[in-house]
Amino acid sequence: MARYFFDTYDDDQIIEDDIGTECEDLDAVKAIAALSLAELAREVLPSNIKRHLAVNVHDGTNPVLESHLIFEAIIRKPEPLTA
Numbered sequence: 001m002a003r004y005f006f007d008t009y010d011d012d013q014i015i016e017d018d019i020g021t022e023c024e025d026l027d028a029v030k031a032i033a034a035l036s037l038a039e040l041a042r043e044v045l046p047s048n049i050k051r052h053l054a055v056n057v058h059d060g061t062n063p064v065l066e067s068h069l070i071f072e073a074i075i076r077k078p079e080p081l082t083a
Helices: 026-047
Strands: 002-010 013-015 021-023 050-058 063-072
Touching (some): 002 026, 021 026, 026 063
Antiparallel strands (some): 002 050, 050 063
């Protein structure tokens, strides 16, 4: 099994994975990246209107996968009723 590193991006904040995770194949890498992105979104999105989240995966030297989530809540104000 190969070791992959899952660096997390929250707008301008970067959290580098210096431990890594052993994965059997690229399908496992994609699954872990998707779960990591979903967990991050669950933590930060309820209190935000716009956010760019990402999980970038590398094998220690080469990039392997980029996973992005761009969230934007657009609040629509109702038109006032006219008589």
